Amino acid sequence: MSLLDELIAKFRSGDIVTRLVFINCAVFVILLLLDINFTLFSFGDDKYAYIVCNYPWSPYLLARRPWSVVTSLFASWGLWHLIFNMIVLYWLGNIFIKSFTSNNLRGLYILGGITGMIVFTGIFMLFPSLQLKDWTGSIPLCSACVLAIGTALAFRIPNATEPIPLIGPVKIKYIVIALAIIDVAMLPNVNPATDLVHLGAAAIGWAFNYLLRKGKDITSPITAVAVWLDKIFTPILKRN
Numbered sequence: 284m285s286l287l288d289e290l291i292a293k294f295r296s297g298d299i300v301t302r303l304v305f306i307n308c309a310v311f312v313i314l315l316l317l318d319i320n321f322t323l324f325s326f327g328d329d330k331y332a333y334i335v336c337n338y339p340w341s342p343y344l345l346a347r348r349p350w351s352v353v354t355s356l357f358a359s360w361g362l363w364h365l366i367f368n369m370i371v372l373y374w375l376g377n378i379f380i381k382s383f384t385s386n387n388l389r390g391l392y393i394l395g396g397i398t399g400m401i402v403f404t405g406i407f408m409l410f411p412s413l414q415l416k417d418w419t420g421s422i423p424l425c426s427a428c429v430l431a432i433g434t435a436l437a438f439r440i441p442n443a444t445e446p447i448p449l450i451g452p453v454k455i456k457y458i459v460i461a462l463a464i465i466d467v468a469m470l471p472n473v474n475p476a477t478d479l480v481h482l483g484a485a486a487i488g489w490a491f492n493y494l495l496r497k498g499k500d501i502t503s504p505i506t507a508v509a510v511w512l513d514k515i516f517t518p519i520l521k522r523n
Contacts (some may be wrong), residue, residue, distance in 0.1 A: 299385040300376035303357075303392060304369050307425055310336075310357040311365050321451055333358070337421035338400050340407040340476070344420070351421070358395040358423030364418040364469055365425070371462055372429045372489040378455070381441050383495075388432060389509060390502025391491050393483040395431025396424040402483035413474060422477060426466050427484035434488030 297305065317332035328334065335348050338355035359365040379388050403422060407413050437459040444452035449519065463485070470477055494501055 296448075298371055298380070299389050300380065303376070303389070304373055307359070307365065307369060307372075311359065311362075314354075314358065320381045329407070334421060337384070337401065337423050339421040340404045341420060342404070347413040352400070352464040353423070355400075355424045356393060356428055357425055359425045360423060360469070360471060367466065367469060368425050368429050371433065371466075375433050375436055375459070375462075377454070378445070379436050382436065386509070387491075387502050390500075390505035391431050391435055392428045393505050394487050394491065394502060398444065398483045399424045399427035399480040402480050405474050406479055413476065422480065424480070426470075427480050430463055431466065431482055431484040431488040431491070433462060434485040435492045436488075438489055439491040464481040512517060 314332045314336055318330050319329045336354035337352055337358055338351050339345055339348060359368050376388060438455045441456035443455045445455060445458060447453045467478060467481060491501055
């Protein structure tokens with residue numbers, strides 16, 4: 284069995300947390316390989332593949348890069364940010380599915396990214412002065428997706444504890460706050476809208492938990508689309 288076959292087998296047998304980690308890592312590797320080739324053949328700007336696969340605030344650029352709506356959900360700022368995001372996703376994700384469902388996790392991950400997109404575009408549109416500055420006009424959204432999951436968990440079981448090496452048991456709410464601060468501190472100083480994107484993702488995490496207690500699951504539309512996609516791609520993966 285080849286390495287690719289082994290990875291496909293692990294992806295197929297893995298839970299939703301494992302699959303999200305696999306997808307994030309695959310996107311990072313693919314963009315890295317593309318940028319290496321683009322650099323060797325002097326195609327496009329520096330980190331061209333990375334830039335065009337991030338979410339742009341401009342509706343004009345978005346119309347030219349529609350795939351960025353999907354690829355930006357699984358992109359991080361760099362290797363160390365990817366590693367941090369995947370550790371947090373795997374850790375909190377496995378705690379999350381003990382209190383919620385796998386469908387909730389997948390749906391909230393995507394909703395966190397969608398909320399980030401809306402906030403990012405909205406801030407630039409509301410404050411045209413930002414458009415005149417030399418800001419980075421596109422962003423990856425993986426960390427916003429992960430923050431939405433962590434925030435929902437913090438409001439669901441705030442006083443539950445998790446053991447931390449050399450520290451001992453720590454309440455979930457404090458863990459999520461600390462991880463959010465570290466995540467924001469790792470972000471490059473690209474523009475003020477970036478921090479607000481993370482606040483938006485945290486807000487959707489809170490709203491998800493609040494509305495679920497009221498009997499309204501805002502992740503259900505995402506689940507319906509995911510079930511439809513599973514019916515399409517599962518036979519393809521099985522053939523491989």
